[in-house]
Amino acid sequence: DQQVKQNSPSLSVQEGRISILNCDYTNSMFDYFLWYKKYPAEGPTFLISISSIKDKNEDGRFTVFLNKSAKHLSLHIVPSQPGDSAVYFCAASAKAGGTSYGKLTFGQGTILTVHP
Amino acid sequence: DTAVSQTPKYLVTQMGNDKSIKCEQNLGHDTMYWYKQDSKKFLKIMFSYNNKELIINETVPNRFSPKSPDKAHLNLHINSLELGDSAVYFCASSPRVKGTEAFFGQGTRLTVV
Numbered sequence: 001d002q003q004v005k006q007n008s009p010s011l012s013v014q015e016g017r018i019s020i021l022n023c024d025y026t027n028s029m030f031d032y033f034l035w036y037k038k039y040p041a042e043g044p045t046f047l048i049s050i051s052s053i054k055d056k057n058e059d060g061r062f063t064v065f066l067n068k069s070a071k072h073l074s075l076h077i078v079p080s081q082p083g084d085s086a087v088y089f090c091a092a093s094a095k096a097g098g099t100s101y102g103k104l105t106f107g108q109g110t111i112l113t114v115h116p
Numbered sequence: 117d118t119a120v121s122q123t124p125k126y127l128v129t130q131m132g133n134d135k136s137i138k139c140e141q142n143l144g145h146d147t148m149y150w151y152k153q154d155s156k157k158f159l160k161i162m163f164s165y166n167n168k169e170l171i172i173n174e175t176v177p178n179r180f181s182p183k184s185p186d187k188a189h190l191n192l193h194i195n196s197l198e199l200g201d202s203a204v205y206f207c208a209s210s211p212r213v214k215g216t217e218a219f220f221g222q223g224t225r226l227t228v229v
Contacts, residue, residue: 034217043120043206043220044159089159103149103172104218106159 003027004092006107013114019077021110023090026071030092034104035064035075038087047088048075080114087111119143122207122221129197130229137192137224139207147171148190149208149218150182159206165190197228 005024013019021035031052036044050057050064050073057064063076077084091104120141129135141148149172150162163182164172170182179195190207204225208218 036220041222043208043222046217046219049217087157103161103164103174104151105161108156108158 145209
């Protein structure tokens with residue numbers, strides 16, 4: 001039962017253009033969402049997060065959008081750079097009382113390749 | 117000045133052996149975790165400790181036993197290793213139980229032969 005899904009295994013983008021990575025979730029108890037970036041042979045690195053009380057959070061080139069009614073979040077990277085090439089994971093954690101409380105539930109990741 | 121460090125980075129061992137993976141964080145965080153990334157690249161939580169107390173224990177065989185001697189350390193001991201245990205194991209820590217990001221170690225690639 002995959003509660004967090006990233007349906008695009010890979011995404012290829014030209015340098016300077018926008019990268020949009022998508023994530024869907026099913027557990028209505030999730031109230032905090034995160035994006036992580038992972039390079040080969042390294043651990044995931046936190047990128048940006050958003051609480052369910054917001055619908056947008058921005059940090060430099062990275063913006064996360066949350067659509068609670070659709071149970072969907074997306075990560076926008078503008079402009080994309082070759083150094084952004086990595087695996088991107090979305091993750092979610094639940095409010096107290098949920099079975100997911102206290103842990104991050106991850107999607108399966110999307111491989112982003114930014115071409116020069 | 118590594119924030120979350122795991123040792124060893126690579127571990128190759130035979131079936132039936134017992135092995136341990138060590139994890140230390142110097143961030144002063146209260147909560148530590150073990151995650152497993154399987155061959156399909158899914159990252160799934162195994163255990164979580166808060167102030168040395170076990171708070172999450174997912175459906176993990178009891179051959180896996182976490183040990184937290186203090187808040188800064190969470191070690192993972194695995195008994196009677198099986199082929200299916202081959203995976204990358206990540207340790208992580210966070211300032212509190214939820215509502216915050218977790219910081220990950222570089223991972224330990226375990227190969228059981």
